[in-house]
Amino acid sequence: MRNVITIARKELQSYFASPIAYVVIGFFALLFGYFFASLIYWFEQQSLQMTPGSGPPLNINQALIGPVFMNVSVIVLFVMPMITMRTYAEEKRSGTMELLLTSPLTDVQIILGKFLGALGLYAVMLAVTLIHVGVLFLYGNPEWKPVATVYLGLLLMGACFISAGLFISSLTKNQIVAGMVTFAVFLLLWVINWLGQSFGPTGQAVISHLSITEHLDDFARGIIDTKHVIYYLSFIVFGLFLTAKSVDSERWRG
Amino acid sequence: MIEVQHLSKRYGPFTAVDDVSFSVGAGEILGFLGPNGAGKTTTMRIITGYMPASEGTVTVAGHDVFSDAIEAKKRTGYLPETPPLYPDMSVRDYVTFVARIKGVPSREVRGRVDDVMKKTHIADMASRHCGKLSKGYKQRVGLAQALIHNPDVLVLDEPTAGLDPKQIIEARQLITELGGNHTVVLSTHILPEVSQTCNRVVIIARGKVVAVDTPDNLTARLRGSETMYLQVSAPGADVTQALAAIAGITRVKAEAGGNGLVSIEVDCEQGRDVRRELAATVVHQGWGLLELRPMRMSLEDIFLSLTTEDAGSAPADAAPAATEAASA
Structure with missing residues (x-):
């Protein structure tokens, strides 16, 4: 465990020692701010147009917070490859992989360390959005439970992206290749259900279950469904398992 | 301290290391000599546990590097050909990180880091980023990294490559000092280095060991007259x-x-x-x-004669000076 933490700390440290962390977090904050502001504006317009007494008032959780965080999942889709593409590719290119693999560490410790390091950066990135949510709590009265579940969902979704990104990065020495492949895979996982209808009802059910963002909907509504939690957890474990196999096979091939 | 037995490594149809056996005693400095592509780095990578062998076994201090990898790695320090540095980390942070992953107990980390940085003369660069160091300093930080957990066995892949003459002398001095306390395996293609620093030489060509001896014996053996x-x-x-x-x-x-x-x-x-x-x-x-x-037949001549095509034949024939002389 000590080794895992040491690696995770090193990963986080290297994100923050290079411009990566600041650029990623900064531009994420910019995009998020823009989405947030435009949805607030839309929400405000809608509220003003409603005549009092004609129905229940707009629910701030459903009409604002939910959509805002669905937008976050799109930004994460673009940002995540930039966080994960270097994890293994860079170590292999610069030769530091030799240091890690000749140290008394197991592959699993290295992988978990890298996973937690990237997850840490992602968590810091998400933490930026707490400011905006804080503003909502200051001037409105949203419920906190659906907000908590949406953060949980986003963390799980991000962890899936990270485990897939780690695997892809472990396949190549080239960061750009890793980044591009990761992005393509993420995008496909996101839109995979578009084609679902053409595979008949069973096919559609299977395919929409594979879509990584589909599972986020319920979290945004404040529902923690074990189905989705299990989907995310098994996705994460599978990604980490593939990474372990890839690192091991690289060792044998030399 | 190191036992290498019938070691082979194949990459697909290509055989990089072919049935190599040798052993290194405690405190000995072994030179690993061979032309580029002879299999030096591959052998060293197997000894350090970076990659598994296709055949054969390697034990370090009694621990098999494959089946008992963690224990063997705890006792091995490795400086690869390019020092494995993180360019964005400061020298002190880097050495501290390596100390932690090499299993130095938490409360000893600080002391070890200071010791090693003093020993390798990098203390004055402690806060500099690794990526901004000169080649000589990078090499020394690499050496510090290999020494940090006070390993029984040090494996150095071309430790003096790319250094200036003064740094080369310092590096050799440091390596000679390290012998005795540590068992050192170093690879090089600089021949005077071997005669100056090593107790024993393994000459390797095309994946095979062609000679194992002391530098003096090798010189004598190849001189018929x-x-x-x-x-x-x-x-x-x-x-x-x-x-x-x-x-x-x-x-x-x-x-x-x-x-x-x-x-x-x-x-x-x-x-x-x-x-x-x-x-x-x-x-x-x-x-x-x-x-x-x-x-005198220099180590260069021996090296050339042993590593050129008819390396397998008798040493007397293999010495070009001797054959030329007889016919004249």
Whole structure:
């Protein structure tokens, strides 16, 4: 465990020692701010147009917070490859992989360390959005439970992206290749259900279950469904398992 | 301390290391010599547990590097050809990180880091980023990294490559100091380095061990006879005949240059010093003796003869100087 933490700390440290962390977090904050502001504006317009007494008032959780965080999942889709593409590719290119693999560490410790390091950066990135949510709590009265579940969902979704990104990065020495492949895979996982209808009802059910963002909907509504939690957890474990196999096979091939 | 037995490594159809066996005793400095692509780095990577062997076993301090990898790795320090540095980390952070992953107990980390940085003379660069260091400093940080957990075995892949002459001397001194306390395996293709620092040499070519011996023995073994080189000023004289008459001389090869200068190579029986007789004869003949020195077969010649095509044949045949001489 000590080794895992040491690696995770090193990963986080290297994100923050290079411009990566600041650029990623900064531009994420910019995009998020823009989405947030435009949805607030839309929400405000809608509220003003409603005549009092004609129905229940707009629910701030459903009409604002939910959509805002669905937008976050799109930004994460673009940002995540930039966080994960270097994890293994860079170590292999610069030769530091030799240091890690000749140290008394197991592959699993290295992988978990890298996973937690990237997850840490992602968590810091998400933490930026707490400011905006804080503003909502200051001037409105949203419920906190659906907000908590949406953060949980986003963390799980991000962890899936990270485990897939780690695997892809472990396949190549080239960061750009890793980044591009990761992005393509993420995008496909996101839109995979578009084609679902053409595979008949069973096919559609299977395919929409594979879509990584589909599972986020319920979290945004404040529902923690074990189905989705299990989907995310098994996705994460599978990604980490593939990474372990890839690192091991690289060792044998030399 | 290190036992390498019947080690082979194949990459698909290509055999990088072919049935290599040798052992290194505790405190010994072993030089690993061979041309580029001979399999030095592959062998070292297997010893350090970076990659598994196709066949054969390696044990470090009694621990198999494959089945007991963690224990073996705890006892091994490794400096790869390019020092494995994180360019964005400061030297101190980097060495501290390595100390932690190498299993140095938490409360000893600080002390070890200070010690090692002092030992490798990098303390003045502690807060500099690794990526901004000069090649010499990078190499030293690499060495610090390999030493941090005070390993029994140090594996250094071309530790002096890319250093300036002064740094090379310092690095060799440091390595010589390390021998005794640590078992050192170092690879190089710089030959004087081997004779200066190593107790024993393993010469490897095309994946096979072609010789294991001390640098001195190797030199002696490959010399079938002693050769002297003379330069005399003897216009118009028959140098060959006069010198061949000396007892113990087996062959004289003279080559006339301009101005009556003659360059001569003289082979004599092994273990027989004919320098006095040679000098006396030259003086007696009234020639001018300009130069007289023994021609040793340098480690370079041995290396070349062992690693070129007919490396498998007997050492005497393999020495080009000797074969040339016999036919002249």
